[in-house]
Amino acid sequence: MKSVFTTFILAASLVWGAAAQSDAAPETVSAESSNAWNVPAPPNVFLRAVDGEGELLEVGRAVSWDIITLNGEAVPDANGEGFEHELRLSPGSYIVTAFHGDHVSISATISVTEGRDIHRDIAFSDGTVRFTPILVSGGEVASGIFNWEVLSVSASGVETVRGRDNGQRARFTLLPGEYRIRLTGQAINFTAPFVVQADDVREDLLVLDAAWLHLSGPEGTEYSLSRTNSEGEMEVVASAERAATRFLVLAGEYELEVRRPDGTETRQVTLAPGQERELSF
Incomplete structure (x- = not known):
């Protein structure tokens, strides 16, 4: 009889414990513990460097991106390099500056709001340069037909041809940046550096000292x-x-x-x- 009573008491205790556990408040799980793999939040700002027609830049020096707040404070881990740049920013206003080469930079202000992605294109307009060879400073135009090449030079010194022309004069439309012009023909082999700025339309006289x-x-x-x-x-x-x-x-x-x-x-x-x-x- 005693063993039956003991068994009844034990069973009742188990039922009461299970009921008490089911009525307890659910456990609160922190955001950090739920993100066990520490997955970073997805980007909410998408930046592109484009040409004057809105097409993504694909040639020339890579674009460097600099992000600061409106009061000039740097934003940790926000800067980058490439023709496209994706990043995560907290709500607020920022100044985005895109550097193309060593001489050209364009800035824009963006406002980031919670729950909304920002897509912004930074446009680098082309520049046009026309070259005319002259024998000496203030001298006559060098007559004849010449071969013209525009070269860009990478940081490692690798030259890439960006344009060619043939004639007494030459005209090139190029993205902003640093270049070299190479003139060959007859017995001339002449190279000189030049810079293209956005919306440039100009004529350069190449003094050959010929x-x-x-x-x-x-x-x-x-x-x-x-x-x-x-x-x-x-x-x-x-x-x-x-x-x-x-x-x-x-x-x-x-x-x-x-x-x-x-x-x-x-x-x-x-x-x-x-x-x-x-x-x-």
């Missing part, structure tokens, strides 16, 4: 003009196989080899910027 060398001789005469290159070796910069010819070359010292039917002659020739020199053989 000279004309006019040569004439009997029928069957051939000419070869050489100069010392950067490695200290003689390099042929111009040659012709006709009795009368002319070379447009950069000013400097040259070695001219003249091969006539009756023999070969070598002369040292010095040319000054803007000079026109005539030699007969």
Whole structure:
């Protein structure tokens, strides 16, 4: 009888305990404990660097993004690099600055509100530069047909061709940034840096410091003009196989080899910027 009574009391205790547990308030779980994998919140600001037609930039130097508050305070972990930039910002107003290359930057103000994504395009308008080669400062336009190349140079020194043209003059429309213009043709090999700003429309005069060398001789005469290159070796910069010819070359010292039917002659020739020199053989 005692064992039956004990069993009844034990069973009643278990039922009462289960009921009490079911009536208890649910346990509160913190946000940190629910995010066991520490997954970051998704981005709510989406930035793009675009050209004047609204197309995403895909060439040239990468764009750097700088984010600050309206009172100039830096925002931790907000800056970035690339033609697109995604990040998470708390509600508030911010100044976004996009840097393209070393000389061009564009800023915009954005306002972030809770529960809303911000999409903002930063437009870099193209610039147009027209190049005209002249012999010396204030001198005449260099006549002839030239090959033109626009090059961009990466931080590691790798050159990439961004445009080509052919003619006495050249015209290029480019994204803002730093470039080099390379002019070759006849006996000219000339390179110079230049910068394109947004909405540029301008003409640059390339001062070649060049000279004309006019040569004439009997029928069957051939000419070869050489100069010392950067490695200290003689390099042929111009040659012709006709009795009368002319070379447009950069000013400097040259070695001219003249091969006539009756023999070969070598002369040292010095040319000054803007000079026109005539030699007969």
